[in-house]
Every structure is written in structure tokens, then in C-alpha cells.
Amino acid sequence: MNVKASAPTHAPDTRGLWLGLLGVTIFAMTLPMTRIAVGTPGGPQMSGAFLALGRAAVAAVLSMAFLAATRAPWPLRRDWLPLALTSAGVVFGFPLLTSIAMRHVEAVHASVIVGVLPLATAAVGAWLHGQRPSGGFWACAAAGSALVIAFALLHNGSGDVLLAPADLLLLAAMGCAAVGYGYGGQLSQRMRADHVICWALVVAFPLTLPGAWMTWPTGGISPAAWGAFAYVAVFSMWLGFFAWYRGLALGGTVRVSQVQLVQPFLSMLFAVPLLGERIDAATIAFGVAVIATVFVGKKMPVRAGAGN
Structure with missing residues (x-):
């Protein structure tokens, strides 16, 4: 009589991972597209500042229409600060820093820097949500991040072991994104995920419109x-x-953030037809190794904190 009592309890986690992967696939096109939009030092196009502020202004207009069409309620008083922090991370910090950096590095090189984002997002998510990832989980996250950083250093073209200024901008951008993802994922647990990014864009609109x-x-x-x-x-x-914030809400920020480990290599794949860049055997080898850490990390326990 109680055959269905033990129905799978991991369905939301699985949906969260798939939605996270969909979001990551969309985001993977960002660096190649940014490179096309800003151009190169020898053939500049639009400025990084316009690209960052202009894209946010356009998305804000779309957000206003969407919020009105879905009759979205106004955020609660307690939600405005997290929305502002989300906006600071993903509307201003990440787009502006990456847009400036992408004029000076190829998309294939820049995309590997994104590999540190899962670890940063997991750290922010664990702190915000009171989660306690196991040692094995952190080992997998650290291993994946170490692999992509090693890849970036081996392919920096200078022969030294120092990151270029553009790489430092990209790393700072990853920190901004992690904060925006963490707070956005937290808000998505009590607000509609699509409304979170819309409100974050609307909050920024008084600055992004005149800036653009x-x-x-x-x-x-x-x-x-x-x-x-x-x-x-x-x-x-x-x-x-x-898709991304809904995935974080369903599967948990700490766990779903690890799906981002595949983003650098998706970006590389997109850069080949879009920019004519090349992928060598070492890239493929690193890609396989990093993706393996995602699946191993997915199996590691993530425990709720004492306050949860």
C-alpha cells in the first residue's frame, strides 16, 4: 500500500542540475560574443563600458515588461539589499570587468579562467545558506579549479608562471559573479527565479541607462x-x-555551482566557429579531467548547517 512512499527524493536536485547546465550553456557563449563585440586592440569595436552598461539597460527594459506581464509583486523590504548585491555582482562587476579584459585576450584563453567560478560560488553559497560541504566535495572542487588554472598558466603564451593583467581582471570578475550568484540563488528560494534577475536589472537601471x-x-x-x-x-x-537561478534554488547553490566547471570548455567549443580559434589535444585532455571532477563532486555529501 505504501509503494510510492519511497519515491525518489533527488528529483529536484536532478532538475536543478539540468537547469544549471542549461544556464551554463547559455553563459558559455558570453566570452566569445564579448570578444566579437569589443574587438581587438588592432580592430576595436564598442567599448567595454558600453557593452556592459548597454546590455544591462536593454535587459532591464525587457525585465520591466516581463515583471508587468507576470504581475510580479514588489520585493519585500528584506530583499532589497540582497537584490542590490546581486546587481553589483552580475549586472555591474562581472560584465564590466570581462568586457574590458576581453579586448586583450582570446576567448579560448579567457574561458579557462571561468574555471575558478564554481569554487568561488560554492564558497559564497555555503556561507550564505549555512551549508557544510564534505571534505570530498571541496577536494573535487579544488581539483577542478586547479586543473583549469594550470591550463591557463600553461597556455598564457609568455612562458612564465604569472597571470597577465587581463587574467587578473577576469579573476576579479569571477569573484563578482560568485557574489551575484550566491545572493541571487538565496533570493530564488523565496522569489520566482526569473523575477530575481529582473528586479536586479531594474534596480540597476537608473545607472545603466545613462551610463549606456x-x-x-x-x-x-x-x-x-x-x-x-x-x-x-x-x-x-x-x-x-x-534557468540558472532556478537551478540554484532547486539543487542548492553549493552543488549546482559545480556544473560551471564545464563552462570553460563549452566556451572554447563555441570560440572555434565564432572566432576561428583552435583547440589542441591538451585542451581536450584538461576538459575530460575537469568534467570528471563534476560528476565525482556531485556524489559527495553536502550537509545543512546547524541553523537550517
Whole structure:
């Protein structure tokens, strides 16, 4: 009579991981598209400041329409500060820093720096949600992050063991993203996930709109650059977060964040047809090793904190 009493309890976790993967796949196009939009030192397109602020302004307009169409309630008083911190991380920090850096590095190289993001997101998520990942979980996260950092150093083109200034900007961007993901994931547990990013964009709109206006490009911008701008505005800055924050809410920030370990290698795959960049055997080997840490880490226990 109680055959269904033991129905699978991991269905939300699994859905969360799949939604997280969908969000990561959308985000994986961000670096190649950003490279197209800002150009190179020898062939500049739009500025990094305009790309970051302009894409947020466009996404904010879409967000206002979406919030009105779905009759979204106003955030509670306690939600405004987390929304502001989410906005600071994913609307300002990450887009601005990556947009500036991407003019000076190739997408294949820059994408591997994203490999430190899962560990940073897991750390922020564990602190915010009172979760206690096991030692095995942290070992897998650290191993995956170490692999992608080693890959970045081996492919920095200079032969030394120092990260370039653009790499430091990208690492700072990862810290901003981790904070935005952590607070956004926390808000998604009590708000609709799609409403979280919409409100974060609306909060930033009084700054992003005039900022985009003041940094509007005056030179000739190619159609490809405008197309890349449209992608990062609609998908990277908006729709991707619908899936990502919902995945974090269902599967837990600490665990779902590890799906981001595949993002660098998806970005590389996209960079080949979009930018004509190349992937060698070492890239494939590192990719297989990093992806393996995702699946091993998924099996490791993540315990709730004493206050939960």
C-alpha cells in the first residue's frame, strides 16, 4: 500500500542540475560574443563600458515588461539589499570587468579562467545558506579549479608562471559573479527565479541607462558586433539567469555551482566557429579531467548547517 512512499527524493536536485547546465550553456557563449563585440586592440569595436552598461539597460527594459506581464509583486523590504548585491555582482562587476579584459585576450584563453567560478560560488553559497560541504566535495572542487588554472598558466603564451593583467581582471570578475550568484540563488528560494534577475536589472537601471547613453559608440560598429551585443543583452544578461537561478534554488547553490566547471570548455567549443580559434589535444585532455571532477563532486555529501 505504501509503494510510492519511497519515491525518489533527488528529483529536484536532478532538475536543478539540468537547469544549471542549461544556464551554463547559455553563459558559455558570453566570452566569445564579448570578444566579437569589443574587438581587438588592432580592430576595436564598442567599448567595454558600453557593452556592459548597454546590455544591462536593454535587459532591464525587457525585465520591466516581463515583471508587468507576470504581475510580479514588489520585493519585500528584506530583499532589497540582497537584490542590490546581486546587481553589483552580475549586472555591474562581472560584465564590466570581462568586457574590458576581453579586448586583450582570446576567448579560448579567457574561458579557462571561468574555471575558478564554481569554487568561488560554492564558497559564497555555503556561507550564505549555512551549508557544510564534505571534505570530498571541496577536494573535487579544488581539483577542478586547479586543473583549469594550470591550463591557463600553461597556455598564457609568455612562458612564465604569472597571470597577465587581463587574467587578473577576469579573476576579479569571477569573484563578482560568485557574489551575484550566491545572493541571487538565496533570493530564488523565496522569489520566482526569473523575477530575481529582473528586479536586479531594474534596480540597476537608473545607472545603466545613462551610463549606456554616455558611452554610446561613435565610430562604425560592425553588424557582427551589434549581433554579439544583442546576444549578451538578451541571453547572457537575462534569459540565462532564468534557468540558472532556478537551478540554484532547486539543487542548492553549493552543488549546482559545480556544473560551471564545464563552462570553460563549452566556451572554447563555441570560440572555434565564432572566432576561428583552435583547440589542441591538451585542451581536450584538461576538459575530460575537469568534467570528471563534476560528476565525482556531485556524489559527495553536502550537509545543512546547524541553523537550517
